[in-house]
Amino acid sequence: MTTATAPGKTILVGEHAVVYGRPAIATPVWQVVATATVEAGAPGAGLQLRAPDAGLALRLRDASEQEPLALVVRLALAHLDLAAEPDWDVEIRSEIPIAGGLGSGAAASAALVRALFAHAGRTLSPTALAALVYESERLYHGTPSGIDNTVIAYGQPVWFVRGQPPEPITPHAPFLLLIADSGLPSPTKESVGDVRRGWQAEPARYERRFDAIAELVREARAAIEQGEVANLGRILDRNHALLAALGVSAPPLERLVGAARQAGALGAKLSGGGRGGNVIALVTAASAAPVQAALRAAGAKRLLETTVR
């Protein structure tokens, strides 16, 4: 049996502006992973795919074109260039909440591709994995910037600019993030579409905002690489204000961000598409517990704590 995993992810700074060619920084969240296993199945049975969490069990040859997981498997098999469809039993399980901005879809795809390649005795580079996962994401999410599949494939913090090779980032010292789920779905396609309409109506104003976000992302990279955590916190706060100006915040997200800051977080912002989904709060070992309590009281439905290293 072959097993492979892929992590969740969160965007530290730069979402939305990244769609317009500006840089962004994302980090994997290894506290929640997707795991795929592949084992030999009955001879002649073909490839069988199960996703028990989603109540899915199907034979690849019967799967519809619209089934995302089957699509990923087909893409991977095409790249493996096997003589015939293999008789494999494939299972995917995930701890990553769906539609919460933690990259659940990209992580499931990445784990599947890794497991299929490993079972065929092949390896693939993070770049090749990211490209394959992107192909599947594109079919379901329009034209994502590519940051999700990239950070998940690399499994470490990355500096990402659309269309350029990502640059892994190494923090000067590990730092602590809390990820709080508002419990509301984050309709990324919708928020990305609304920002686009805003940009079309007022291009100069939106370009200025994207430039201001890009400047913050550059400052964030320096702060991360130089270990200036307090400064990084202030950058998160300013990035949140710019995201709110783009119209992608929402009252529940404002409540969470405000509660985190009040309880001593060094900074807090919404993360990902916005409107719902997650906020992130930068904390120290001492402020983690009070900030968690404040986030819960302000309505957080689920909390994760992750160390960025």
Ligand code: PMV
């Ligand atoms: O909602 P998420 O976490 O998948 O992030 C979306 C990030 C955006 O910058 C808003 C869109 C994109 O394609 O990069």
